[in-house]
Amino acid sequence: MPQTAPLLLSALLLLYCPPALATPTDAAGGPPAGGSASVLSGVRLDLELPDAYGKNHTLAEFADSRLLVVTFLGTECPLAKLYGPRLQELADQYAEQGVTFIGVDANTQDSLAEITAYARRHDVKFPLLKDNTGEAALSFGATRTPEVFVLDAERRIRYQGRIDDQYGVGYARSAPERHDLRAAIDQLLAGQAVAAAKTEAVGCLIGRRRRPDESSDVTFSNQVSRVLQTHCVECHREGEIGPFALENYEQASGWAEMIDEVVRTKRMPPWDAHSDNTEFANERKMPESDKQVLYDWAAAGAPEGDPANLPPPREFVDGWRLPRDPDMVIPIADKPFKIAAEGTIEYQYFAVDPGFTEDKWIQASDIVPGNRAAVHHVIAFISPPEGEGRRGLGWLSAYVPGQSSMLLPEGQARLAPAGSRIIFQMHYTPTGSPQEDKTKIGLVFADPETVTEEVVTLAALEEKFEIAPHAKDHVVRKTKKHWPAGAKLLAMSPHMHVRGKSFRYDAIWPDGRRETLVDIPNYDFNWQNAYVLAEPLELPPGFAVECTAHFDNSKQNLANPDPSIAVRWGDQTWEEMMIGFFEVAVPRGSYQGNRPAAATGPTDEERQRAKGVAESLFQRFDANRDGAIDRDELPSTFRVFAFNRYDLDGDRIITEDEVYEFALHSDS
Template structure:
């Protein structure tokens, strides 16, 4: 949910957008007994709680067809059903979302190979009886149909974040304890996921309508990702798309998790600042409170237009990330993938346009193509230079006015691919397109730099470990953008400029770094940095147990490609402040 820009990373849109949590005390459902209910399944067959009266235990799972975690946990629940079926444990799924149709539920069952009955709870009647709030949210009933456990299936996913693996299988543990005749040791956990889309009880009224105000906010800040064919988990293009998602929307904008933006407003002004204004947030809150009136269709603006296919001029060369498609599993965490490709550049190249394109937008979190000069295959050195990146909403790099990117002869490309499983096995074969110009046409170079430190070691348990790095400019530059990069232990990141005249300023401050949303921050106006300016980057890492996504608080951490390791890179890019001659065009990279 952000303005189109050269954003190089994106959050796990299919998770961070909607993951929210409900917290219950340990005895939240003590002695709550569920009375019989009857609902129709996606096959049109009635199912009642009494129909499994002989089962020792019953697992009731509230799910939704578009919630990312419901997609991931549907197959996991089927695996649990297969494991416990012989032990007289029945499983049933319930979709109480007002926005989900029977057709969509049937597609969800087929796509994710759900093996238990899936029921439609029209009017949220059964969800209200359970006091269910989220999808997915599970309830474990004993033989008396008393709730003995409620909450999550396991602890892999948190609010807007995810662990590399499951640490506690909460539902399976509760089942095993009851089957063994024991009390459930943990009777309630946080349910992480989307709000159940309940039927609105307020008659629509008021002057704030979808057609007149709200659609304009969503078109500006949301629809670029939340539209058909894009990676975001649900659409926000039309009025009917929004119904049922209002509570989730209110929550994520209140928490400032949507649209994603992490720059401290005290330092710098950025053209791609994605924040909603206080007035926009209040309009959305008022609209929901007033029952979400649709308004007059005649007031609807023209929908935004998005280009399909290449957005750069015709490419002179298309380069795939690898020879064969990469297979992405249905769930879990996929480590960063690095693919080295030799594009066959036997002579210096000058690039005037480049675009990274995902083959499978449903699972590609981000793409970064790095230039690795001949004889410098180590990606950990400063020779690693970014050529182009992709994230939902990013635009191609198209240069004009004699500006180009210089690539030395013999250079190879290293593709960094971040994939996010979406509940079904997928394949991807992403690619980039490149357009060249002759050296004689070059007046300015777009220069990229990486302010990095590869020699750090973050001690086990350290909550605020500082790592610093410096980069000194060899010529006057016009700074255009900055992009901090860390992994799961990243806590904050800051860029500072120390000028030759002794003055100093903060260029960018990211006090709450989020691995899932590694944004590029584009200056509203290019900033002149004189030759000799020292760019100082400071990264703070949290390797303590309080960092809930920390893979291993008990171990020290050093540089490494994978998210379980760490990186400290302050990417920045700019152009020469003054025109350069043809003879000096390739110097000073």
């Protein structure tokens, strides 16, 4: 054991505080500003909490500390993981000023071994203790992890709430705007009252120890386990991206109240799509009856029931989710990509040459993340060689939690021309500790003689918009009017960034009838869902789809990095996009790639629009003003997904005439 271990052990203490000796006052003798300090009463001073080594500790061990920072943590809560390293940084910074940090885990589902692993994984060196009975959380009034309490020398609570505002449920800022815990410590060390004595802690509900109602008709064994197997354990199992496992009673019971909350607020399952008549093959809706089972179980204190009533464990495919072993496996890189422990990680792009010496028809693919805890989503694209027209947007396959494979029916396939590269767009999420990833994709090739339909990805894409500062509901619309002859719609997938609020696809039939194909009223950038039709939709001549996107650039949008600026098109998450993707199947040999279809008699309005698109594009990207745009002048997303669409003659530069010609005959 390192020599510092005895010093660490001697520093561990109980998290309970003695009753205040006097009425709370600030440094000047009056009531503290920003709210009164809380007084803990009725706490047993001899109550002991164990550390990871099984040794119990009492509060007397901290008599010399000027301030105590008590943080309630959980080993599986995503926000507790992200904030572990930051808490240690603060503990190191303030140690010489007499400030001591302590961590408490009050979750019934967390063991001492898991707490030790949490400390090691996130490099947390301050004491971590286990609140086995839940009395510490009750005394402090703690409800979530992470939640911090700052106690003064008289052991009064002078601050309660969050650490800062960088991370929250469903959002992550590039940096904090408010350093609440740091400010509270600085003010108290300076003899001042805490200006904001209480903030709202966000994160996971503490898994409280409760007495189950054994008379309840709803138990884990007879109903809840089946609901979780159907809707949850595909992601919430060991080794998958779900932050905690829900495969057995011991794992699930401590999360009963949290499950209730996320289902009621529709954060889980991650599906919030509606339609007039469309049915989706990959729908994730949870029936109201199943939701009620979870609500009733939580209300009854999460009773276990008779284990004899448990269903058999659900079986999952551990290897490739493909009809046979892949014909080719392509990793994103030769070496693993290193993922930062915290902060925001911009999309990463990896271009891989698979060595296609001949055209390949891809019928199935499966993306396997190398690190399921850190890989949020992956999109793989086919990038044809220079001079080859891009076939749509080149979409190949995607991975989001719970969905990883692309399997087309017999006769359908995607074309990868000889010489094509595979482009991986990787979205990583920090986990609170350094990680590595080496994601890979497996491909199954179709016999070219059997392919009768080519699957391509098209888009309704609007680049010309500006969202005003503080705009709560900025609307952008784009209508896709032109489709390849004989096309059938297979799926739709909207794309916006963190200011995206809602997205809707409305079909406009040749007779003028309108029908909502899919409506996502609460768009979530964290879930890049594709909405796969249960039955393909044939697209007759004159058929159109209007895409309507709403953006929220106000401060009420907690994911908004800066509501004070105007927002335009761009590939970074602090910029915005408005794209409605379409997966369509077309008769083999009928699709003309990136070259726009012939048009007759464009209107003056269409000519003016095309001219505006060309002028806008060159104003933004022709940095050297030489009348041509090459790849180096473009952001990464444009280079990957749009360059070939505008480079009509394949000479590796884009001219204003090419942009005008493409925009004139294209609706996206």
